[in-house]
Amino acid sequence: SDHLDVERIREDFPILDREFDGTPLVYLDNGATSQKPDQVIDAISEYYRTYNANVHRGLHHLSQEASIAYEEAHDTVADFIGAEGREEIVFTKNTTESENLVAYAWGLRELGPGDEVVLTEMEHHASLVTWQQICERTGAEDKYIRIDDEGRLDMDHARELITDDTQMVSAVHVSNTLGTINPVSELADIAHDHDAYIFVDGAQSVPTRPVDVQAIDADFLAFSGHKMCGPTGSGVLYGKRHLLEEMEPFLYGGDMIEKVTFEESRWNELPWKFEAGTPNIAQGIGLAEACDYLDDIGMESIARHENELAQYALERFAEFDDVETFGPPVGEKRGGLVSFNIDSVHAHDLSSIINDYAVAIRAGDHCTQPLHDKLGVAATARASFYIYNTREEIDVLIDAIDDARQIFG
Ligand code: PMP
Helix, strand or coil, rough: CCCCCCCHHHHHHHHHHHCCCCCEEEEEECCCCCCCHHHHHHHHHHHHHHHCCCCCCCHHHHHHHHHHHHHHHHHHHHHHCCCCCCCHHEEECHHHHHHHHHHHHHHHHHHCCEEEEEEEECCCCCHHHHHHHHHHHHHCCCEEEECCCCCCEEEECCCCCCCEEEEEEEEEEEECCCEEEEEEHHHHHHHCCCCCCCCCCCCCCCCCCCCHHHHHHHEEEEEEEHCCCCEEEEEEEEECHHHHHCCCCCCCCCCEEEEECCCCEEEEEHHHHHCCCCCCCCHHHHHHHHHHHHHHHCHHHHHHHHHHHHHHHHHHHHHHCCEECCCCCCCCCCEEEEEEECCEHHHHHHHHHHHHHEEEEECCCCCCHHHHHHCCCCEEEEEEEECCHHHHHHHHHHHHHHHHHHHCC
């Protein structure tokens, strides 16, 4: 269907019934983490209530059931992002761990002096700090693709920066601060023309729009289950099979081995080679349930809903001349979030005042400090939307902001 049945969807999320001093919660902090539907909560609860056991190694009934559910969760996630199969899906605890996995397992071995890693100025610290540190340790150099005044990547600059010295391009798909949707498939083509790999940070894109790793031709892609109706502790690293096969493990220990002697060890098949120790079993099962839940709603419809809410918020903000918004202008397709500042009120004061209206937004640097430096602000307020948010909730936000403005004169 074209439009989300938001009233129906809201019924699945028990937390949305919360009130604070009689004021209903307006949850607009989905960029940080999403709420969870009954379907996901029930799947996790059912696992603990009826088939909790360790996976992979047990021959007893419970372990078999848990193993099948946990392993099949990889298949579900593979389908969700268009991967070829479970071999390409490594469960991690979040996007951050997925970035570190590739940086440590691939970057530390493959990078050296003369090599370059190209990122964007809008990278989240999860990729920026990780690649910056790996470059420091290996003698490689990190470079940053510029953004223009409206928060778009300068693709001419991208074509300048990505050269035969480039080994890895790491780019955020949808910016968690600007809402910009980056042309990652174009970046992938440029990277591949120079025999470089591309790592796509899908933390804000996989939850909110159809993402197909093969259509993008991503070599690696990372995302977090907790931002897409799944539990905390569920993250994913997608990697092309041949790359994961060539890579050495990141963490050593149980479950990731095939054969161990006092002299040496051989690694398990994919993806288990990268899942050392007892994994987040319940979280993996919950993530698969979240993928099914979102699939039923339809990712195209979700993307449209996100864009509509962002456009509406931009239009409402435009009514005030003391509000500055960041990222692409109204009318340009974007992710479902808007960062903004008001002349007279600091973002932190703003978010704490509007908390009195039970409106939850985020204030700060959103883990993009270098981007905030570039924008010339220390902090921004950010409203971020998801499948259960409405225009009426944005109206509540705008009214709360109006009141905050009166208080601060
Ligand atoms: N990248 C982006 C674009 C994000 O928005 C986030 C979450 N704020 C992350 C990476 C890191 O995700 P996590 O904290 O789940 O590792």
